Amino acid sequence: MNRYKRHIILSEIGQAGQDQLLRAKVLVIGAGGLGCPILQYLAAAGIGTIGIVDFDVVEISNLQRQVLFGTSSLGENKAIAAKQRLKDLNEAISIIAYPEKLKHKNAIDLFRQYDIIVDGTDNFETRYLINDACILAKKPLVFGAIYKFEGQVSVFNYNNGPSYRCLFPNAPKQGSVPNCSEIGVLGVLPGIIGSMQANEVLKIILGIGKVLTGKLLCYNALTLQNTVLQIKRNDAVIESVLNDASSFNEKFSDFNCELEDLKISIKDNIIEENIQFIDVRESYEQPKVNGINVSLIPLSSLENNLDKISDSKKKVLFCQSGIRSLHAVKLLHKHNIYNCFSINEGAIDIIEHIKELQNISSNER
Amino acid sequence: MNITIRYFGQIAEVTCQEEESLEFSGTLISELLNALYSKYGLLKAKDFQVAQNQELVSIETKLTGHEIALLPPFAGG
Numbered sequence: 001m002n003r004y005k006r007h008i009i010l011s012e013i014g015q016a017g018q019d020q021l022l023r024a025k026v027l028v029i030g031a032g033g034l035g036c037p038i039l040q041y042l043a044a045a046g047i048g049t050i051g052i053v054d055f056d057v058v059e060i061s062n063l064q065r066q067v068l069f070g071t072s073s074l075g076e077n078k079a080i081a082a083k084q085r086l087k088d089l090n091e092a093i094s095i096i097a098y099p100e101k102l103k104h105k106n107a108i109d110l111f112r113q114y115d116i117i118v119d120g121t122d123n124f125e126t127r128y129l130i131n132d133a134c135i136l137a138k139k140p141l142v143f144g145a146i147y148k149f150e151g152q153v154s155v156f157n158y159n160n161g162p163s164y165r166c167l168f169p170n171a172p173k174q175g176s177v178p179n180c181s182e183i184g185v186l187g188v189l190p191g192i193i194g195s196m197q198a199n200e201v202l203k204i205i206l207g208i209g210k211v212l213t214g215k216l217l218c219y220n221a222l223t224l225q226n227t228v229l230q231i232k233r234n235d236a237v238i239e240s241v242l243n244d245a246s247s248f249n250e251k252f253s254d255f256n257c258e259l260e261d262l263k264i265s266i267k268d269n270i271i272e273e274n275i276q277f278i279d280v281r282e283s284y285e286q287p288k289v290n291g292i293n294v295s296l297i298p299l300s301s302l303e304n305n306l307d308k309i310s311d312s313k314k315k316v317l318f319c320q321s322g323i324r325s326l327h328a329v330k331l332l333h334k335h336n337i338y339n340c341f342s343i344n345e346g347a348i349d350i351i352e353h354i355k356e357l358q359n360i361s362s363n364e365r
Numbered sequence: 366m367n368i369t370i371r372y373f374g375q376i377a378e379v380t381c382q383e384e385e386s387l388e389f390s391g392t393l394i395s396e397l398l399n400a401l402y403s404k405y406g407l408l409k410a411k412d413f414q415v416a417q418n419q420e421l422v423s424i425e426t427k428l429t430g431h432e433i434a435l436l437p438p439f440a441g442g
Contacts, residue, residue, distance in 0.1 A: 034442040122442040145439035147374045152439050167421065168438045172412035177375065177440050185441055216421075218373060218436070223383070227371070229434065230420040 003092075004046050017206045018046060022093075024205045025049040027114040029102055029130060031078040032056070033190030034120035034144050034197065036068040041198035043086040043093060047205075050086070051114060053098040054078040055261070065187035080314075098338045099314070101261060102126055104248055107133035109336050116201055118142045120194065124171040131156065131164040135241045136248060140204060144197040147177075149186050151193035153217040154231070155200050161213035165241065166234040189221050262329045264316070264341045266353045276310040278317045280328045281347070285320065289347055291354040299324050299331075306335055315340035320347055366390070368397070371434040379407045395424040397433065413437040 007013045007021075026047050028038050031054040042050055058066070058073045058081055066078075073081040079097035086095050098110070102121075107129060111117055117139050119130050127145070134141040140158040144151065156163045196217070203209045218227040264270055277292055280299040288294075297305045299319070309315060309332065317325040317340060325342040332340050343350065369386045377383045380401075389397055394415055402409045414421055414437075418430035 030442050032442055120442045122440060124438070124440050127440070144442070146441040147437075147439040150374055150439070168412070168414060172438060177412065177438060190442065216436075220383075227434070228419065229416045229436065232421065 003090075007045070012208045013206060017208075020205055021046045021202070022048040024116070025051070025114045026116045026118060026201055027051040027053065027111065028118045028120055029053045029126070030120035030122065031066075031068070031082040032062065032120060032122060033065045033146065033185065033187075034194040035078075035118075036066045036082070037191045037194030038118055038120055038144075038198045038201075039082055039086060040068060040089070041195060042201060043090045043095070045198075045202060046090065046093060047201075049094045049096070049114075051096045051098060051110070052079040052082050053100070053102050053110075054082070055099060055101040065185065065190050067191065096311075100338055102129065104129060104133075106333060106336075106338065108137050108248070110338075111137035111139050113336065114139065116140050116142060116204055118144075118197055118201060120144060120197070124177070127164065128171050132241050132244075132248065135163055135238060136245050142197045142200045142204070144193045146185055146189050146193055148183060149189060149221045151189055151196075151219045151221075153193055153196045153200070153212060153219070154215060155204070155211050155213045158204065158211060158213040160233065162231045162233040163238055163241070165237045167216060167231050169234075169237055186221055192221065193219065262326060262340075262342055263322070263344050266343050266345045266350050270316055270341075270343070271354070271357065274313050276313040276315050278309070278315060278325075278328075279319070279347070280317055280325050281319050285347075287347060287351060289318075289350055289354070291351075291358060299328050302328055302331055303335070306332075306337065309337055309340075313339075316343060317341065318343040318345075318347060318350055322346060366428075367431070368428075369432045370397075370401070371432065373413075373435065374437045374439060376408070376411060376413055376435045376437050379411060380405050389428070392428055393424070394422065394426050394428050394433070397428060398424060401435075411437060 004018045007018050008015050024047050026042055028035050031052050056078050058069045058076055058078055068082045068085045077099040079099045083095045083097040111133050117134050121127055134157045141156040143154045143156055200212055203211055214231055216229045216231055277294045279294050279296050282298045297308055317328050319325040322344045329340050329342045368389050371384050372380050413435045415424055416434040418432055
């Protein structure tokens with residue numbers, strides 16, 4: 001394998017180590033400043049399965065540091081845009097995009113499908129959610145965070161080591177610590193910190209070197225000062241997360257807000273390539289939607305037909321009024337099928353909208 | 366005893382420096398913090414953890430080290 005030759009000739013890695021990388025499954029949360037370099041190096045290194053969680057879209061102000069994206073990705077979902085770039089970098093690996101918010105509801109099931117979780121997010125609420133879900137799903141967490149010219153890196157929940165809560169037991173008051181968008185960040189800083197995180201991921205998989213567990217590395221880009229602080233595991237803190245497992249799903253969850261994230265409108269430019277439209281009405285229900293490719297999978301038999309749901313495409317579900325399709329999306333989530341949305345409008349509105357689009361395109365001709 | 370105190374992130378902005386040395390005669394880290402709170406009015410409102418000789422400790426720990434660090438959490442990514 002020529003691609004990985006520079007790895008394989010290292011005696012510390014060799015073919016056996018490269019095979020370990022190819023078997024590994026790593027989930028990266030956040031495809032922003034930290035996520036981009038993390039993803040880039042993990043994909044290049046040949047991590048066999050990489051998951052990317054990000055609900056956000058690429059904006060022009062991201063390009064100063066989010067090196068996977070270019071002007072052609074503006075407006076695209078970050079998880080999907082990152083996947084496209086990484087596919088070009090390494091087509092031999094499997095990359096799964098989750099273009100949605102990480103929630104207490106889906107986190108643990110999602111984490112169980114991966115070996116290592118990497119935190120590249122930009123807010124405390126998600127960071128604590130990731131930490132707690134890693135404790136509950138028993139997964140190591142490669143942590144990185146930045147502030148202006150400084151960064152923090154650590155590996156939590158690894159080999160009985162401490163967790164993020166052993167360092168900072170509770171999230172600071174909301175708004176008390178600004179993030180990059182409010183206060184600015186040196187563009188190369190997430191490149192440095194994210195690369196350190198990717199390095200820790202590789203060390204964990206390969207079992208080489210000393211993993212940064214029980215320690216917090218503090219890096220200052222202006223002084224180039226590296227400070228390593230020792231962190232002890234706090235059993236009481238971890239116990240309380242474990243004891244709280246049953247309430248984890250309900251924690252912080254704003255049910256209505258979550259439902260809103262699953263709904264889209266037919267007017268949101270959703271008719272494009274790479275979407276699987278699914279009609280979840282019963283086979284006798286009329287009118288049928290023509291003019292776009294539609295899979296007919298009634299809600300009543302959805303769970304028996306999960307193999308008909310595309311792995312790679314975005315799934316857009318509809319019914320007569322938007323109620324059953326929303327129900328179906330939630331059902332798919334239960335089966336760990338994400339990247340699916342419910343159209344607010346019913347079949348009649350969808351048919352109307354397709355007609356309008358066809359009229360526009362025929363007028364253009 | 367002479368103590369070097371290091372400030373990170375937002376804490377360094379409140380104290381307007383990344384490091385300072387001072388003479389202190391108290392016995393607990395919490396006493397040192399109280400001294401710093403009266404020196405830097407905005408410090409008390411900040412979230413941070415304390416390390417003594419590069420080890421995270423509770424503020425009720427006895428002051429034994431020569432180097433104290435005040436470490437805030439970072440959110441950015």
